[in-house]
Amino acid sequence: MATETFTITLDGIGTSTSVTINDTSQSAVAGSQLLTSSGTFTVPTGVTSINVYAVGGGAGGPPGQYSSGSGNGGGGGSYARVTGLTVQPGDVFTVSVGNGGIGGSVSTNSPFETINGASQKYPQAGTVTNATAGGTTTVTLSRSGSDIGAINCYGGSTNRGGGSAQADAALLTAATDYDFRVGGNGGTAGTVTAGGGGGGGYGGMGGRGLGQFYRSAGGYNYYKAASGGDGGGMRLFGGTTQGSGGTDAPALGSGPYNYTGATDGGDGGDSGGDAYGQGGGGGAGGRIREQTIYSGSSNFTYRWFLAHSGQNGGAGAVRFAWGS
Numbered sequence: 082m083a084t085e086t087f088t089i090t091l092d093g094i095g096t097s098t099s100v101t102i103n104d105t106s107q108s109a110v111a112g113s114q115l116l117t118s119s120g121t122f123t124v125p126t127g128v129t130s131i132n133v134y135a136v137g138g139g140a141g142g143p144p145g146q147y148s149s150g151s152g153n154g155g156g157g158g159s160y161a162r163v164t165g166l167t168v169q170p171g172d173v174f175t176v177s178v179g180n181g182g183i184g185g186s187v188s189t190n191s192p193f194e195t196i197n198g199a200s201q202k203y204p205q206a207g208t209v210t211n212a213t214a215g216g217t218t219t220v221t222l223s224r225s226g227s228d229i230g231a232i233n234c235y236g237g238s239t240n241r242g243g244g245s246a247q248a249d250a251a252l253l254t255a256a257t258d259y260d261f262r263v264g265g266n267g268g269t270a271g272t273v274t275a276g277g278g279g280g281g282g283y284g285g286m287g288g289r290g291l292g293q294f295y296r297s298a299g300g301y302n303y304y305k306a307a308s309g310g311d312g313g314g315m316r317l318f319g320g321t322t323q324g325s326g327g328t329d330a331p332a333l334g335s336g337p338y339n340y341t342g343a344t345d346g347g348d349g350g351d352s353g354g355d356a357y358g359q360g361g362g363g364g365a366g367g368r369i370r371e372q373t374i375y376s377g378s379s380n381f382t383y384r385w386f387l388a389h390s391g392q393n394g395g396a397g398a399v400r401f402a403w404g405s
Contacts, residue, residue, distance in 0.1 A: 111404025138215030141182035142391030145366020152363030154267025156237030160282025165257025179216030184391035281358025283349025284313030285324035313346035314356025
């Protein structure tokens with residue numbers, strides 16, 4: 082509310098008067114608040130309608146594991162948009178932001194193994210650290226100490242699956258529009274091809290990684306271990322624009338050698354701000370060379386294997402926006 086005063090003066094007679102008007106047509110305040118970690122948001126004075134944009138965390142990419150092959154891409158976090166949500170000043174949103182998953186890794190002493198039996202699997206010793214899933218982002222609205230409803234954006238999984246989103250009916254009936262988007266699935270790994278990460282919400286999938294070996298005519302060994310690209314994240318300004326897919330890692334070649342890796346997927350949604358919730362690309366792994374060595378009447382086989390870490394997933398986030 083604002084107060085306006087008009088003063089009227091009559092020329093020649095020196096008489097004036099004033100009129101005061103209480104203006105109740107003042108436009109509502111406008112603003113936004115981004116939360117990238119857990120916390121609370123209180124609806125400001127004068128705000129009766131708000132938009133909520135949220136995304137869950139993306140999963141980390143599993144590692145490549147020698148003779149077990151490359152890792153899949155981690156799934157992306159889900160996305161929710163709830164617009165025109167009726168609120169009251171002083172209402173409190175409690176936010177729990179989903180963490181991004183950690184990429185898996187393998188720790189062993191040797192980059193290759195000697196195998197006399199085809200049924201053996203490696204690593205037989207060492208440490209394998211599994212990738213972790215993305216965390217759930219939860220937004221809970223409460224009024225005068227009582228919860229009204231919640232939005233849940235589930236994180237991506239390490240077995241490629243993207244998270245899903247949901248909201249309580251009480252919130253949806255108090256909103257003018259809403260949109261829920263399952264996170265993108267991570268890519269499937271091949272023998273030496275690592276899967277790209279899934280996108281958060283409308284984000285694109287990352288390109289596929291590659292493990293490869295080449296021995297030059299001069300007897301020099303070259304190899305590459307390119308992880309899959311991360312998925313594209315989700316920007317929190319609305320919109321349904323699908324992010325582009327990333328490009329695959331190229332072949333190593335035979336000179337000049339190409340160590341370029343896979344690229345990330347494009348971000349989804351309307352432009353503006355950072356993007357969140359992308360799944361991590363898988364690590365390259367698998368057999369990249371086999372060499373049989375003959376010695377007298379016997380022989381043995383060297384099989385060269387690759388193990389490479391997966392990429393971390395992206396954390397979730399929540400954005401509140403109000404006014405024009």
